[in-house]
Amino acid sequence: MNALDGSVGFLLARAARSMKRALEARLSEHNITATQYIVLEALREHDGASLSLLGQKLYFDNPTITGIVDRMERDGLVERRRVAGDRRVINVFLTPKGKALAQSASAIAEAINRDAMRSFSPQQESEFINTLNTIWRTMNGKED
């Protein structure tokens, strides 16, 4: 029993990596990454969102979201269009290819989530999710 076995930060990062890897193993046949799947999912709910809004929804900063959208645009999954009256903002839209991919990827991600939770009861799962949300809020000073 060393110091890391009791470190929430370490165990959290390790669990997150293991899930990301499992998801990417399944997504790789569609040539997208776990992060790109997350962006597809966000765009299903907010097609045409600005880069900033996407970053806020997903909790990525602007340089990160710019790079991800660059690669997704290169691969034909999304396109950038200036649509808002404000000429600073660039809106991101799913292409037909992106829409189709979002659907298959969503099913894969749900399967991985179910698998990760397979030894827990619904109550345990919802408590776990509450804890993850609380940690996130705590670390961002959204309570006290």
Place this chain on the structure above:
Amino acid sequence: MNALDGSVGFLLARAARSMKRALEARLSEHNITATQYIVLEALREHDGASLSLLGQKLYFDNPTITGIVDRMERDGLVERRRVAGDRRVINVFLTPKGKALAQSASAIAEAINRDAMRSFSPQQESEFINTLNTIWRTMNGKED
């Protein structure tokens, strides 16, 4: 309520990122990263471990650990020495500077962990840790 709010993978990754950022904000004055702190911690318990062993303990693959140790060696925190009979293996040792830094960093990391858990009971914390470990084992096929 969108699909991501119920996605364990997304919430796990988000919580992990928020803790990593909080930790790095405090570690930055010592010019080390959260990952480098983890390696320092592992070396406190296993000074002289091989690169492979370090990777196994921390659950990083070899290319990742090579790069991290490269940067830590550049910064004078560790040094590589061939010590084992097997000439393929390279052992990693803490320098005095690395040892000193490990101690201060450890205190900082403990404070962050306590802060992240501040709204939970000891039981809730230990249940949370169990869940993280179970997810990790599940995603790595270490049970069924």
Place this chain on the structure above:
DNA sequence: CTTATATTATTAGCGTACGAATATTCAGCG
């Protein structure tokens, strides 16, 4: 002994993630 296989570490290449700095555009205020 020699050939085949496995292990250890590294390199190369890609995709996040982040902080810092920059260019463009917008909004407010005198």
Place this chain on the structure above:
DNA sequence: CGCTGAATATTCGTACGCTAATAATATAAG
């Protein structure tokens, strides 16, 4: 109107974290 400051997206530089491929050494089989 003109100026200041804020907001949006990008670029730059750094550090992970992964897969695939490589080089060097060790081990096993014949």
